[in-house]
Amino acid sequence: MSTGNQGPISVTNSSINHSAVECTESLRGVQDALYVLSGKWKLPIIITLTGQPRRFKELQRQIAGITAKVLSKELKELEMNEFVVRNVYATTPVTIEYELTEYSQSLNTVIEALRNWGIQHRERIIGQHKTV
Amino acid sequence: MSTGNQGPISVTNSSINHSAVECTESLRGVQDALYVLSGKWKLPIIITLTGQPRRFKELQRQIAGITAKVLSKELKELEMNEFVVRNVYATTPVTIEYELTEYSQSLNTVIEALRNWGIQHRERIIGQHKTV
């Protein structure tokens, strides 16, 4: 698939999911979702694009530490997954703007879930270290 | 933190989150959550442990393709994050069982969210390829 996710990992567990097929589909679904958000810079790029479109160099300036090579690669992946569109305007010289798609909004619920769980988890783990 | 997640990436976007602090905390939360599920084998291990505890070699046999080294490392990370406990039984020779914790259940909602989104996404992307 165009997300670049690899072939299936086989784990057979018929006790929670009712069939091996369902189990495999679930696993693949979770792994696909994790895959599209993987990498150090996907989230920072999405956050930076939230609200307003940005040009390439603008993005690079906003996101401290990212190199042009990596930004370029990540933007292509985000485009492939239809989170971002690349708009070319025929100004001289051409202006290129990256913009979040409507579809990218569909990530919101999963990002919210990750966020809430992550914040809670950090507190839990750090809290325990303090008591030791 | 014990998840091994790295230092913060700075992205300042005051337009969606109301303060830079909130934005950073959200980003870190999401990245922490992604981090604890990262790696090729975490999910397969969790799935295999769902329902029944398993011994080390049992796990290795169930999860096709994982090596002892990687299984051992992943189990340690899962233990650190309190998803798994390692039980040692004083049989001769000792029996060691890995078991999901109650806390690991807290992942269920986020895994569900990832799963649903992931399955939907795969259909969307593959569907488009067919029409081309």
Added chain:
DNA sequence: GTTAGCAGTATCCCAAAGGATACCAGTATC
């Protein structure tokens, strides 16, 4: 005409993730 900005690409390099293989001490079986 030199400098600076744009939107990247190309090349080289390094560290981390993960695979392959060998090995260990202890016990139980044939």
Added chain:
DNA sequence: GATACTGGTATCCTTTGGGATACTGCTAAC
């Protein structure tokens, strides 16, 4: 007494992700 199983560890190797740096063709400003 050789073989096999347990719960791993150690070593070596390849692949991947990502950083650093240089460069490109084009245009606008000084």
